[in-house]
Amino acid sequence: MSMKSALTSAAVLTLGALALTACQAGTTGTAGGSSPSSVASSPASGTAGASSGTSGSTSGQPVSASSGPASSSGGSTGGSGGTGGSGGSGGDATSDSYAYKHPCAPQQLSVHVVRRSAAPSQRVIEVINNGSRSCGLSYFPQVSLDNAQAADGSQAVRPLIPSGLGGAPAFPVYAGRTAYAVIDLDPSGATTGTVAGVNELNVLADGDHMPNAATLNFPLGDGALVLKPKLGLYRDNVADAVSSMQSADHQS
Structure with missing residues (x-):
């Protein structure tokens, strides 16, 4: 698979931080079963009409979107840490080869979900990647769709992925850069036959190297339509991430 190392900078959109009640979680996510390692408090600034085609709200909830390091309210993980020293044992800390040998750590990332x-x-x-060094992610995030009140996740819906x-x-994700993956909850556009009760998107940025406790939970809102969802691979821009999603044909 051809991997791109140069990441384009996308214009962004951010809504102001809002105080949320206990029953209305922030869309920057909350770590599943544990407190996030770091919580930032000020949203990144942005410009309306971002070229990535994303909107600044997810099911009526506030979000913070960025193409560079960002801070946000909620449970997204953040921080300026990383793995290894500058240069490190893997060579140039800004290179792809360094990223291949140094998986991203949860504390050096922040994760956001934005409705298109x-x-x-x-x-x-x-x-x-909020760190000062490159790091590597799995080909795609580990994602499931479920009801926030479900106890064991046994009814969770998992998307198709590309084969x-x-x-x-x-x-590879360079320092200060963003990896994008796109999920379509209902690719067919069906309004009947959809899975009942789905109101949460669960995201683990790297299912190959991170513990399940690093999973973040993003509310979709009641009434979300979910039927045979598709998830694409990480890409360095939204357009390529959409194309990857459209090729999903294998159950994750």
């Missing part, structure tokens, strides 16, 4: 204005059933998962994966050992 051009396609309301689609969500953009943004994973930002035939191979190539580089990881998706």
Whole structure:
């Protein structure tokens, strides 16, 4: 699989931080079963009409979207840490080869979910490397859709992903840059036959190297339509992430 190392900078949109009640979680997510390692408090600034085609709200909830390091309210993990020293044992800490040998740590990332204005059933998962060194992610985030009140996740819906994966050992994310993955909750646009009760998107940025406790939970809101969802691979821009999602054909 061909991996791109140069990441484009996307214009962004941010809504102001809002105080949320206990029954209305922030869309920056809350770590499943544990407190996030770091919580930032000020949203990044942005510009309306972002070229990525994303909207600044997810099911009526505030979000913070960014193409660079960002801070936000809620449970997204953040921080300026990283793995290894500058240069490190893996060579140049800004290189792909360094990223391949150094998986991203939860504390050096922040994760956001943004609804696409051009396609309301689609969500953009943004994973930002807040560290000072490159790091590597699994080919795609580990994602499931469920009811926030479900006790064991046994009824969780998992999306299709693209088949035939191979190539580089990881998706490299440079310091201060963003990896994008897109999930379509209801690719067919069906309004009947959808899964009842789904109101939460669960995201683990790297299912190959991170513990389940690092999973973040993003509210979809009641009434979300979910039927045979599709998830694409990480890409360095939203357009490519959408194309990858459209090729999903294998159960994750």
